[in-house]
Amino acid sequence: GPLSERPLMEVRLGELHTWISTCNFSPQGLLGAVQRAWSSYCAKYIHVRRGGPAGISMLLAGYCLLSYGWNYQHFSK
Numbered sequence: 001g002p003l004s005e006r007p008l009m010e011v012r013l014g015e016l017h018t019w020i021s022t023c024n025f026s027p028q029g030l031l032g033a034v035q036r037a038w039s040s041y042c043a044k045y046i047h048v049r050r051g052g053p054a055g056i057s058m059l060l061a062g063y064c065l066l067s068y069g070w071n072y073q074h075f076s077k
Helices: 013-021 027-046 054-070 072-076
Strands: none
Touching: 027 054, 054 072
């Protein structure tokens, strides 16, 4: 398909600059990208029939690492 419709993992290294230039960096475009990423995550890890707690535990572990990173200066004192 067209380069602008391909996901990042299907873009070759030589096409990366062109792919980035076709991206929409407006607030509405970024919000749409976040929504697509969230729905893709939910479809892959949370809304599966035989899925276990792996998706939710991965989400919680990511949140813990992110909050630790944000509060690192407070913890190091």
